[in-house]
Amino acid sequence: MIRTHRHSRRRVLGGLLASTALGPNLLVAQTQTPSETPFSFDGLKREMKARAAVPHAPPAPLDTALSALSYDDYRNIYFRPDAALWAQTDTRFRLEAFHPGWLFQEPVGIYEIVQGMARPLTFRTGDFEYRNQVGEKLPDQTSLPGVAGVKINTPFNAPGKYDELITFLGVSYFRALGSGNSYGLSARGLALNTWQSGPEEFPRFSAFWVQRPATGDSTIEVYAALESASVTGAYHFVITPGADTVIEVEAALYFRTSVAHLGLTPLTSMFYFAEHSERRFDDFRPQVHDSDLLRMVHSSGDVLVRPLNNPPRVSNSFFADEGIMEFGLIQRDRSYEAYQDAGAQYHNRPSVMIDRLGDWGAGKIRLVEIPADLEIDDNIVLLWTPDVAPQAGENRTYRYRMHWGALPAEDSGALAYVQSTRTGVGGASGVPVENRNLRKFVIDFEGGVLGGLDPEAAVFPVVTASAGEISNAVLHKIDDADHRWRLFFDVDGQEADLIELMAHVADEDRKLSEVWLFQWMRSNIKK
Template sequence: MILTQTLSRRHVLAGLLLSTALAPNLPAAQTAAPTETPFSFEDLKREMKTRAALPDTPPALLDTFLDELSYDDYRNIYFRPEAARLMQPVTRFRLEAFHPGWLYKKPVKIHEIVDGVARPLTFSTKDFEYRNEVAEKLPEAPSLPGVAGVKINTPFNTAEKYDELITFLGASYFRALGAGNSYGLSARGLAVNTWRSGPEEFPRFSAFWIQRPTPEDSAIEVYAALDSASVTGAYRFVIAPGADTVIDVEAELYFRETVPHLGLAPLTSMFYFAEHSERRFDDFRPQVHDSDLLRMVRTSGDVLVRPLNNPPRVSNSFFADDEIIEFGLVQRDRSYEAYQDAGAQYHDRPSVMIDRVGDWGPGKIRLIEIPAKLEIDDNIVLLWVPDEAPQAGETRNYRYRMHWGALPADGNGELAYVYSTRTGVGGASGVPVENPNLRKFVIDFQGGTLGGLNPEAQVIPVVTASAGEISNPVLHKIDDADQRWRLFFDVDGQDAELIELVAHVADQERKLSEVWLFQWVREVTAGSEN
């Protein structure tokens, strides 16, 4: 299904984050809570359930010098590493804070849990370094009502340096890293009415509780309160750093109102262009994206991959497949040469795969692709949508496991993986185009059982299209050393504005490759080339 909307998602996010409340939304009777309080996940669930019976009342905007911080001011404020928390006793984890101000004008309260008791973690201007002009704006006795968010560091790249592991900042957004990664796509705690008719609602993490780790702990536990106009939630994150960082998430949601379109385990990324793109702009780099594939795994072992697009209009894809138990956004190209960008380091961006845990009930995976004019536009959204909309007064519990890291394709597995996708003008190369609706698709499959077969093996390309006409499918082995096979075919799009393509390689008994999916969104203009 294709939806046409003109508003850039980047503008929507920017506008909403400017006004997003990031402070605890406690009822008035609870604002004078004691300094130390018993804490458990069950306690947090009960509090959030009680809160759901009351209207959402975000706190007022800051009224200090923080209101006036500009972008340039904000980027000149640094947290002092020596002020990191969770350092006593010495552990694998250190916690730093983000200064309030600029986009983040409403504070988050942070707590530390020790022996089942929660104590506030307070931060002051002494924990930050104010450089250049912003130092001159600092009042004589400034105070911080809270912080904008938190960052947890751990030495999982080298033993000598505490590297960034995970950041919680803005609404319910968070980002994590595996070893050797640089920040790319983001996750959210929850999405409400994303790209539907009417405004999108952005739930916020309003407070955090961090379990103080022991020196022996290899994982750290973070709890969060989620608030929004239509829902509250109690969240638990168990974060284990490594080559692939694993995050176990449990979310218990309490609905103030009926939510027509709930998005679970949401991911937000950027796709500008790649080898398969019909490029509408010039750029010296061969690819620019944080993620290039949607990847889904069925209980049968089938793997579905769909190259992402930067479409000419907003595109929605739904995958209603009860057998899909894993899904996520993948950055498959891992060489610098694939991007030629020494600054952005797109080849190091993490992939994220999500394993559903327990019974989520019937639902579907939704992929939203939004036109991006610049590479700063977050134009890809992935989420899981339950078929039954939650009703006011209802409670739901969801658990899932997230894998953040390079997550390289397994060339030694049974299935050959999609190594690359390319597209171009259809027909024979080097001759004038006779049919402007004809387009060529070229898919390289690498590794697996297929990769080890000789070039004369009896393997079959299986290609289908939802519209138009497929012609000249050819499959051959192109590189014995890399165990790579190439499938190419032409599609006559005729007058279709959208064509869904599916392809894989098989023998007489089974699939030998991942299943390649592609959505060809066409700008059909009479008498013009596509």
């Protein structure tokens, strides 16, 4: 998978950039004289539906000068802030472009919408600063054949300082930030055949239309055309910046072919190791990850959290979505001390929660965890998949809302939240353990009604395992930690290949904590 920023930290799978250019009804080639044409989302939907009825045809590649850019060439090309769209206005937003080249061999069209009319934007070499020799090879003020993607900035961290809000770059990848965040996990418009038999297909946003914001507008609207061999799509993004940046998405999909494995709302992240990992890495930092929990909120009021893993083999987990109102990937630890990485700033990585809007039909939440030997590997994928796969000629529309930000756990309300998970050798400390299949789990629950209870309160742990044997389950309040309770228990893995664990704290009437889930693989069990 490709990450849309800091490419030096990410491995890239080959063949990501397959796409199809739009027909002449919507797109004007960048080499033509720019002209205005009427634009509406309904019109974009009609065009993409029509495109789905014809075969996929890739656009022409870049010329040699741009296609030959190396990583070092590309990372030393910067968009000039004074060339940003709307830089001379008093709106809250600025639009910048990413230079074509390196991995981005198929130009993306960019359009500005004003009063229902769209005009193509032409970017020139003079809009960029070339801190290398590349600029000498390109004639000054030459029009570029489209761009690689777009970035939208807004002053939501400090007055007058235009910081990055959202970027669209690389196939259908995009990233957003809440105030105070630094880039971490990515989202995609769509995922096809992710970690299934056969190659994964990567649909691509081939064009964007951005509504010019008026003075005082607190939101910005972006439309996108999606293309691949199997599907076309029309997307509408309504983006509202803040501590919790909210993006409302409508995706109208038109299927050229039947799709066996459709993935909606895909999130891609990195989990290397954490407190609960059986440590395989010699590293000075206590944790390295962009996200550490899968979080799901049920209509019953239950909140389920699953610590992520860097497994010894690819792991697919499926969760029935019946009653699940929200789901997403969370970065729960928010202190610098939890990571000790001043450069990567893992404690500032955003969490993302997704609300499905409307009736999506039956489906499942799917979590894919992939072995990673380096922190440059994006090894976590989360998506929603329908139980009934789409067929050739079928149309489907999905609406959802995304929340990007710190999303503090203490905002969860009455339930104590899982503050940390730790594991280690089972049995009593300082005593030799003969059973190497014995593992200890330590879970800290913090806040909520439970946090305010007296240490002698009548509360108890509920712990279950799909296999093996649980023993020595003990719950107590930690004296030197306000509002925190700790649960210990041992698990004897015995001969099970995989064990699913579940735990929470309750009293006689109700759950008092989030429900903790954990997957323990046999190859992690010591022989």
